[in-house]
Amino acid sequence: MAKPKPIFRRGLQVGLICLSVFAFLGAGDDSARFNNLGHRLMCVCGCNYVLLECNHVGCPYSDRMRSELAANVDRGDSDDRTLQTFVEKYGPAVLLAPTTKGFNRVAWIMPFLALALGLLTTIFIVLAWKKKPIQTAPGGVLPVSGVDLEHFRTQARKDTEL
Amino acid sequence: MSQIGSFALLLGLALSAYSFLAGALALARPGPGSERLGETARRAGIATFALVFLAAVVLVTSAFQDDFSIAYIYHHSNRDLPAPYKFATLWSGQEGSLLFWSLLLAAYGLVLRLRHKTDTRLFAYASVVIAAVQIFFLLLLNFAAHPFALMTGTLPADGAGLNPLLQYPEMVIHPPMLYLGYVGFTVPFAFALGALIMRYPGEKWIRITRRWTMVTWAFLTCGVFLGAHWAYSVLGWGGYWGWDPVENASLMPWLTGTAFLHSVMMQEKRGMLKMWNMWLIFATFWLAILGTFLTRSGIISSVHAFAQSSIGGWFKWFLLVTLVAFAFFFFKNKSHLRSEHKLESLISRESSFLFNNLLLLLACFTVLWGTWFPLISAYVQGNKVTVGPPFYNKVAIPVALLLLLLTAVGPLLAWRKTSIESLRRNFMWPALGALAVGILMIVLGVRPWNDIAYFYALMAAMLAALVALTVTSEFIRGARVISRHTGQSLPAAMVHLWHRNTRRYGGYIVHFGVAVVIIGILGTPFNQDKEKEMGYGDKMTIGPYTLVCQSYTQDDNPNYSNEWAIINVFKGDREITTMYPERRFYKASQQPQTLPRIRSTVKEDLYLTYEGLNETTGRPIIKAHLNPLVMWIWVGVLIMIGGTVLALIPNAVPMRVAAPARIETAPAGAGD
Numbered sequence: 001m002a003k004p005k006p007i008f009r010r011g012l013q014v015g016l017i018c019l020s021v022f023a024f025l026g027a028g029d030d031s032a033r034f035n036n037l038g039h040r041l042m043c044v045c046g047c048n049y050v051l052l053e054c055n056h057v058g059c060p061y062s063d064r065m066r067s068e069l070a071a072n073v074d075r076g077d078s079d080d081r082t083l084q085t086f087v088e089k090y091g092p093a094v095l096l097a098p099t100t101k102g103f104n105r106v107a108w109i110m111p112f113l114a115l116a117l118g119l120l121t122t123i124f125i126v127l128a129w130k131k132k133p134i135q136t137a138p139g140g141v142l143p144v145s146g147v148d149l150e151h152f153r154t155q156a157r158k159d160t161e162l
Numbered sequence: 163m164s165q166i167g168s169f170a171l172l173l174g175l176a177l178s179a180y181s182f183l184a185g186a187l188a189l190a191r192p193g194p195g196s197e198r199l200g201e202t203a204r205r206a207g208i209a210t211f212a213l214v215f216l217a218a219v220v221l222v223t224s225a226f227q228d229d230f231s232i233a234y235i236y237h238h239s240n241r242d243l244p245a246p247y248k249f250a251t252l253w254s255g256q257e258g259s260l261l262f263w264s265l266l267l268a269a270y271g272l273v274l275r276l277r278h279k280t281d282t283r284l285f286a287y288a289s290v291v292i293a294a295v296q297i298f299f300l301l302l303l304n305f306a307a308h309p310f311a312l313m314t315g316t317l318p319a320d321g322a323g324l325n326p327l328l329q330y331p332e333m334v335i336h337p338p339m340l341y342l343g344y345v346g347f348t349v350p351f352a353f354a355l356g357a358l359i360m361r362y363p364g365e366k367w368i369r370i371t372r373r374w375t376m377v378t379w380a381f382l383t384c385g386v387f388l389g390a391h392w393a394y395s396v397l398g399w400g401g402y403w404g405w406d407p408v409e410n411a412s413l414m415p416w417l418t419g420t421a422f423l424h425s426v427m428m429q430e431k432r433g434m435l436k437m438w439n440m441w442l443i444f445a446t447f448w449l450a451i452l453g454t455f456l457t458r459s460g461i462i463s464s465v466h467a468f469a470q471s472s473i474g475g476w477f478k479w480f481l482l483v484t485l486v487a488f489a490f491f492f493f494k495n496k497s498h499l500r501s502e503h504k505l506e507s508l509i510s511r512e513s514s515f516l517f518n519n520l521l522l523l524l525a526c527f528t529v530l531w532g533t534w535f536p537l538i539s540a541y542v543q544g545n546k547v548t549v550g551p552p553f554y555n556k557v558a559i560p561v562a563l564l565l566l567l568l569t570a571v572g573p574l575l576a577w578r579k580t581s582i583e584s585l586r587r588n589f590m591w592p593a594l595g596a597l598a599v600g601i602l603m604i605v606l607g608v609r610p611w612n613d614i615a616y617f618y619a620l621m622a623a624m625l626a627a628l629v630a631l632t633v634t635s636e637f638i639r640g641a642r643v644i645s646r647h648t649g650q651s652l653p654a655a656m657v658h659l660w661h662r663n664t665r666r667y668g669g670y671i672v673h674f675g676v677a678v679v680i681i682g683i684l685g686t687p688f689n690q691d692k693e694k695e696m697g698y699g700d701k702m703t704i705g706p707y708t709l710v711c712q713s714y715t716q717d718d719n720p721n722y723s724n725e726w727a728i729i730n731v732f733k734g735d736r737e738i739t740t741m742y743p744e745r746r747f748y749k750a751s752q753q754p755q756t757l758p759r760i761r762s763t764v765k766e767d768l769y770l771t772y773e774g775l776n777e778t779t780g781r782p783i784i785k786a787h788l789n790p791l792v793m794w795i796w797v798g799v800l801i802m803i804g805g806t807v808l809a810l811i812p813n814a815v816p817m818r819v820a821a822p823a824r825i826e827t828a829p830a831g832a833g834d
Contacts, residue, residue: 040552050550097550097556099547
């Protein structure tokens with residue numbers, strides 16, 4: 001394989017450096033973390049809204065929970081620690097998605113299991129169809145007429161219609 | 163008045179029971195008198211419509227007359243409620259909704275029974291199935307959720323009022339659309355079950371029900387997206403889809419219905435997937451009932467907790483009975499549903515439909531699983547967990563992207579077999595176009611390696627472009643051939659092309675609409691929001707907009723009192739509009755309601771909500787959202803509905819054409 005020209009290599013290196021700069025821009029931003037965590041928690045007042053989206057007048061929970069979340073983020077608690085604190089205080093229903101521990105893992109596994117089963121079934125059906133023998137008359141193809149011919153004509157029209 | 167309504171419902175039940183029993187007897191024992199018996203059953207079905215319609219008219223009239231002696235009217239209306247909402251009272255609560263369900267079913271039944279001459283026997287079977295479903299809803303209305311139940315004790319002077327969330331213009335059309343979709347799937351299901359029971363020869367029943375299915379699907383699509391638009395315009399959280407159980411309930415039959423619309427073409431054209439289609443249309447009907455059950459039973463907590471009661475048991479039994487009855491007839495007659503053809507190639511329209519069905523069903527299963535998992539968890543672990551947007555986004559988005567890929571590739575595949583060379587030839591330019599869109603997005607600042615949401619957005623943009631370009635190239639290729647042969651201009655040739663096979667090209671327009679909707683959805687990861695207490699002259703900046711609070715004030719009318727802010731919106735130095743985010747307090751129901759104000763452009767929506775007054779300072783708190791590309795969603799839905807309408811129009815010319823023209827016109831995906 002021919003070696004790339006030096007100028008091309010240098011261009012590639014510069015490009016990669018630029019990309020990595022872009023990639024790490026904004027990482028670790030507190031407000032981004034607050035926003036991210038706030039969208040993984042639910043307001044527990046019974047409104048069924050995401051914590052940061054609850055806008056009920058006089059909601060007894062959302063303001064307090066937001067303040068607690070902000071305090072956790074300011075303290076520098078990790079995401080897991082912060083979420084765990086909320087679970088301990090408000091119960092597991094405060095998390096907007098099931099955890100990946102214990103029985104809750106089933107919630108995540110089932111869709112992928114269904115995909116695998118569905119895929120296997122589809123492949124099985126496709127293979128079964130492909131193996132299905134084409135029925136031909138012994139001793140060669142017989143001429144068709146009448147109803148059979150009309151059947152073939154109809155099918156041909158369906159297959160070739162615009 | 164209420165007695166007339168009650169009597170109409172009771173008589174309606176008796177007549178639908180007669181329609182079912184006499185119709186079934188006439189079909190089961192063909193004899194000299196069976197035709198006349200069947201005819202009486204048909205007429206009883208028609209009369210059922212008249213009676214249910216009468217009951218609905220009585221309920222609506224009672225709402226307009228402020229007849230608070232009827233408990234339903236007391237709970238869902240009040241004297242100062244504006245007239246359109248008094249009309250919408252019919253579907254604002256549980257009993258009324260069930261009456262509305264029953265009315266729509268009776269209306270569909272009426273059309274079906276009037277058109278019985280198309281195929282008398284098949285229509286008679288379908289009529290019996292519809293009568294059976296009608297009996298269930300009329301039983302509910304008469305004995306479990308009576309809309310004409312009377313108040314006891316002293317009559318109240320005024321009603322409790324309509325739920326504030328429902329006092330929005332879209333609520334006058336969203337539920338009817340959704341219900342037309344839900345109920346409408348009963349018709350293709352009734353035909354399918356009828357065809358199964360009578361071992362109907364051929365696929366004519368599919369052609370008969372094709373329009374029913376497409377119209378129903380269009381209504382459901384409209385209903386689902388009107389619901390999303392209502393949530394966006396009323397709930398005030400800045401989004402349009404929250405994966406709420408009731409939203410999910412409407413999505414599930416839509417997914418299976420979409421799968422059915424595709425796979426039924428395989429049955430119609432190739433005599434394949436007959437058993438699958440039976441189950442698919444049953445599942446769609448069943449999920450529509452399940453959706454009504456979820457909405458009405460209160461078994462799963464939801465932001466749509468408008469009507470909760472104890473009618474869940476009735477629905478459970480009905481769901482069980484329909485499952486058993488369908489399974490019985492399926493296993494009894496499944497030998498009739500053998501496939502007529504085999505799959506000839508993996509690269510074919512047939513296999514693309516198979517995978518399309520697999521993905522749609524997987525999406526449906528994911529939504530069903532996520533909706534029910536809190537209950538399963540409560541049963542197994544003793545505590546309810548929440549299954550919200552993070553779960554669905556992780557699981558459903560990859561499935562949606564794969565579906566989008568199939569939407570792009572599917573139309574390029576021919577029935578039976580497609581050569582790699584033909585696929586490559588037709589696919590190359592759209593694929594290059596999609597790649598260019600991806601590169602452009604990265605250049606514009608989308609960093610897919612920073613966040614999985616951006617990665618999904620990039621993929622969605624590329625695939626949406628692929629779908630749009632595929633559809634466009636199919637139109638252009640076909641139109642060029644026509645233009646060459648007829649001398650017509652390219653746009654005229656496109657119209658000509660569509661007219662020659664409306665279903666195929668209408669379908670492509672629907673696909674194009676899906677691509678536009680996806681472009682709208684992919685703006686979500688780039689949403690921004692800010693919240694600020696704003697006194698006179700205070701400013702807040704979000705994206706390119708500067709918001710200046712000009713004033714805040716209060717108002718009052720007989721229905722509600724309200725607080726609102728007057729916000730001037732500037733872009734650069736130029737004032738572009740004034741917005742009035744508002745909060746209302748409805749007097750009759752004693753409930754508050756936030757009313758966001760939205761300024762939509764092709765690029766983004768500026769969405770303002772009045773969060774309330776700071777009690778200490780007395781100044782309003784304003785929340786601003788900047789949601790990119792949302793308008794594309796609503797435009798995409800309009801394109802989808804338009805495409806469906808175009809697909810419903812009959813072809814202008816016979817489809818039989820000389821073979822060479824066919825090869826030139828549609829080299830890849832002949833047929834629908």
